[in-house]
Amino acid sequence: MMGVIVTGIGVVSSLGANPQAFRRALLAAECPCRPHPFRRLDGSVVTAPAYIAQPADAAGLIEPKKLRRMFRLARMSAVAARQALQQAGLDPAGMDPSKLGVVFGTSMGALEVTQKFVDSWLEQGAQHASPLQFMNSVHGILASQVALDINATGVNLTTAQRDICFEAALDTACSLLEQQRADVIVVGGADELTDLLHECGSRLHQFTLDLAHRGIDPGGRRGAVIPGDGAAVAVLERDDSPRVALARVERTAIGRHDVGDEVVSLAMKSVGTIDLVTTARDGSSRSAVAYKRAQYAVPSVSHLGNFGQYPSAGAQQFAANVLMLHHSEGYAPLVDSRPGPVPDVPKRILHDARSVSGNHAAYVLSRA
Amino acid sequence: MAAQAAPVAITGLGVIGATGRGVAAMDAALQQGRDGVGPLTLWQSPLDFPVGEYRGPRLEAYLPAPELLPRMSRSDMLALVASHEALQQAGLAAPALSKARAGAYMGQSVCGTLTSEAVYIGAKESAAAGDTGKRSYAGLLVHEGANTLDLMAKTFGLPGPTLNFLTACSSAANAIGLAAEVIRSGRSEVMLAGGADSLSNIVFNGFCSLKVVSPDGPRPFDRQRQGMMVGEGAGVLVLESLAHAKARDANVLALLTGYGHSCDAHHLTAPHPQGRGAIEAMIGALAQAGLGAPDIGYINAHGTATRDNDDVEAKAIAHVFGDRTPVSSTKRFFGHTLAAAGGVEAVVSVRALQLGELPQNLGTQDPEPGIDLVVQPRQTAVTHVLSNSFGFGGNNAALIFSRSE
Numbered sequence: 001m002m003g004v005i006v007t008g009i010g011v012v013s014s015l016g017a018n019p020q021a022f023r024r025a026l027l028a029a030e031c032p033c034r035p036h037p038f039r040r041l042d043g044s045v046v047t048a049p050a051y052i053a054q055p056a057d058a059a060g061l062i063e064p065k066k067l068r069r070m071f072r073l074a075r076m077s078a079v080a081a082r083q084a085l086q087q088a089g090l091d092p093a094g095m096d097p098s099k100l101g102v103v104f105g106t107s108m109g110a111l112e113v114t115q116k117f118v119d120s121w122l123e124q125g126a127q128h129a130s131p132l133q134f135m136n137s138v139h140g141i142l143a144s145q146v147a148l149d150i151n152a153t154g155v156n157l158t159t160a161q162r163d164i165c166f167e168a169a170l171d172t173a174c175s176l177l178e179q180q181r182a183d184v185i186v187v188g189g190a191d192e193l194t195d196l197l198h199e200c201g202s203r204l205h206q207f208t209l210d211l212a213h214r215g216i217d218p219g220g221r222r223g224a225v226i227p228g229d230g231a232a233v234a235v236l237e238r239d240d241s242p243r244v245a246l247a248r249v250e251r252t253a254i255g256r257h258d259v260g261d262e263v264v265s266l267a268m269k270s271v272g273t274i275d276l277v278t279t280a281r282d283g284s285s286r287s288a289v290a291y292k293r294a295q296y297a298v299p300s301v302s303h304l305g306n307f308g309q310y311p312s313a314g315a316q317q318f319a320a321n322v323l324m325l326h327h328s329e330g331y332a333p334l335v336d337s338r339p340g341p342v343p344d345v346p347k348r349i350l351h352d353a354r355s356v357s358g359n360h361a362a363y364v365l366s367r368a
Numbered sequence: 369m370a371a372q373a374a375p376v377a378i379t380g381l382g383v384i385g386a387t388g389r390g391v392a393a394m395d396a397a398l399q400q401g402r403d404g405v406g407p408l409t410l411w412q413s414p415l416d417f418p419v420g421e422y423r424g425p426r427l428e429a430y431l432p433a434p435e436l437l438p439r440m441s442r443s444d445m446l447a448l449v450a451s452h453e454a455l456q457q458a459g460l461a462a463p464a465l466s467k468a469r470a471g472a473y474m475g476q477s478v479c480g481t482l483t484s485e486a487v488y489i490g491a492k493e494s495a496a497a498g499d500t501g502k503r504s505y506a507g508l509l510v511h512e513g514a515n516t517l518d519l520m521a522k523t524f525g526l527p528g529p530t531l532n533f534l535t536a537c538s539s540a541a542n543a544i545g546l547a548a549e550v551i552r553s554g555r556s557e558v559m560l561a562g563g564a565d566s567l568s569n570i571v572f573n574g575f576c577s578l579k580v581v582s583p584d585g586p587r588p589f590d591r592q593r594q595g596m597m598v599g600e601g602a603g604v605l606v607l608e609s610l611a612h613a614k615a616r617d618a619n620v621l622a623l624l625t626g627y628g629h630s631c632d633a634h635h636l637t638a639p640h641p642q643g644r645g646a647i648e649a650m651i652g653a654l655a656q657a658g659l660g661a662p663d664i665g666y667i668n669a670h671g672t673a674t675r676d677n678d679d680v681e682a683k684a685i686a687h688v689f690g691d692r693t694p695v696s697s698t699k700r701f702f703g704h705t706l707a708a709a710g711g712v713e714a715v716v717s718v719r720a721l722q723l724g725e726l727p728q729n730l731g732t733q734d735p736e737p738g739i740d741l742v743v744q745p746r747q748t749a750v751t752h753v754l755s756n757s758f759g760f761g762g763n764n765a766a767l768i769f770s771r772s773e
Contacts, residue, residue, distance in 0.1 A: 041492050042500075126573045134574035134575075135574075135637050138536050141536075179371075
């Protein structure tokens with residue numbers, strides 16, 4: 001059993017732009033899915049349902065000078081990181097920076113700025129490409145931007161592994177803490193939904209254009225999903241930290257399908273009594289295939305109907321799981337915008353994230 | 369800083385890039401002083417800078433699973449070809465890999481963008497021309513770096529953790545260092561680890577926009593250096609627990625003994641002027657290996673040949689090691705293979721240990737003072753080699769490889 005605790009969370013979500021608003025919306029079973037206009041490359045506009053993150057409010061958290069250099073994804077991530085550190089009662093200025101690390105999961109990275117960079121040389125010629133946009137387009141810059149903001153000179157990693165981006169970052173961060181490569185790790189997941197991504201996703205029949213769908217139906221079998229975006233961050237520390245623990249990470253695992261099944265089975269058997277399973281079911285046919293073999297002896301829910309589907313949405317599920325455990329409450333999963341049954345208050349949660357590509361991640365989170 | 373840790377065995381090497389396909393081709397290029405500097409042939413560009421392109425026979429001919437070709441980017445192909453070579457040398461195939469819960473950690477940055485940028489450019493041009501005909505967007509499916517890992521898992525039958533790390537030019541070094549920890553933790557007995565990146569318009573135009581590309585190829589640590597050369601390639605190691613390697617009587621080529629990692633938290637692209645993070649990474653690697661600076665017999669420098677990077681790296685090396693440890697950068701052989709650099713240079717470092725020959729710092733005529741630059745191939749038996757990789761965002765990684773006997 002690992003000795004890692006969660007001491008803070010930060011969230012910039014379609015449900016709310018801070019942890020308090022996020023929690024209120026989860027308790028009230030609010031559905032933030034809205035028709036959203038997406039501009040296509042040919043100049044036309046299509047309106048489709050989406051869960052778009054609320055603007056990140058950096059006031060009092062990030063210096064305006066630093067903020068100006070951040071594109072949307074970095075801004076969301078840095079704000080969520082600051083929120084999480086604030087909740088943990090950690091002031092980076094007073095910490096040994098070499099003991100403070102940042103690990104992020106993001107599937108697409110800063111897509112908006114990458115597109116701007118490509119456009120800069122397509123439209124003005126390769127000689128006039130924008131260096132600022134190029135440097136911000138690099139995947140790992142997300143974690144670097146957060147590190148720059150909080151002066152974290154310890155471990156700094158970004159991983160991108162489809163639908164288990166965040167879970168992979170969490171697994172990596174916990175390992176790094178166990179190896180004592182850091183004392184505090186800001187672990188997060190962030191992705192942005194851009195016009196281009198929506199056009200690509202809908203042309204590949206992965207995102208629905210059907211406005212009759214008012215929210216994700218995690219248990220359904222629709223061909224496409226309703227996409228979203230956002231950032232969520234947790235502060236992780238070893239359990240000898242003097243700070244208040246919101247929850248405890250008991251186990252993490254990643255692997256391919258077969259190992260994943262084994263991991264879930266082992267977790268169910270060996271880590272005490274698990275009373276709730278959360279999943280990344282998004283109601284798509286791909287998700288149905290990924291979870292075909294999933295069998296749990298306890299109730300399972302997916303909150304993707306509450307905050308939308310995107311590759312690192314596991315970070316928001318993690319934040320929701322921490323809140324459920326810390327506040328001893330359950331959140332109704334939304335099914336096509338309507339609340340499903342509120343799960344019993346959990347004491348120990350198994351999260352089981354599976355992707356049709358064969359990626360599989362799991363973690364067990366318990367009350368502190 | 370990580371505590372001293374058990375060494376991990378290296379039982380296979382695979383490499384591909386401007387030196388050609390395979391370790392033998394790389395050895396020959398290094399020994400003959402044959403650089404990888406050449407024209408860009410993958411697409412037409414108005415920017416007249418040389419690149420370190422793989423110019424060998426078509427990659428498709430060497431794919432271990434050609435039926436998966438429709439799902440592959442050029443980066444994927446480079447990764448698969450290098451991985452296949454490494455596994456063949458290690459003598460490991462599907463049943464044994466499955467039993468060992470083998471996984472793969474790869475460093476990437478370009479991923480499938482050579483394919484996906486073409487889809488985007490085509491779609492944009494069509495839209496501008498008012499062409500409403502149907503276009504294929506399937507090429508976008510290879511955009512993500514995860515595609516490489518999924519293909520590796522499928523091709524080689526890897527049931528264990530498969531992750532990529534995207535920390536720009538230190539990606540592969542981080543992937544290798546972290547993969548060793550997976551083995552130490554007992555989760556897997558065998559890991560494929562390294563990096564792969566192809567050329568793409570985005571990276572080529574991007575580095576040119578930063579005004580750091582040399583018109584005549586890189587001259588690392590030369591006082592007259594004019595910048596770097598963008599390259600492509602893959603370098604992959606088979607890492608294995610010593611117990612597993614011994615149990616199957618594998619030929620242990622070298623040991624991975626140290627990994628250090630840090631972030632400058634200073635600037636998005638410029639290194640910390642005093643090399644703070646680079647120093648921390650090297651010291652961290654020494655600590656994990658349980659070694660002191662005098663134990664290191666050779667340093668394979670990141671040495672991109674940009675003015676700032678080489679200045680800072682030389683300072684950092686001098687700070688940790690003084691001026692008597694032999695140093696060379698092999699970037700003129702391969703170009704800067706970006707996220708793959710740490711993987712390619714891990715293979716170079718292991719070969720230096722095995723052959724007792726330090727690769728030359730090709731292209732340098734007027735060496736910077738302050739470090740012992742290897743300007744000609746140097747025959748000398750070394751026991752421990754350190755390899756540096758530094759990336760955008762001030763991301764620093766250092767690996768230490770040691771002789772196995």
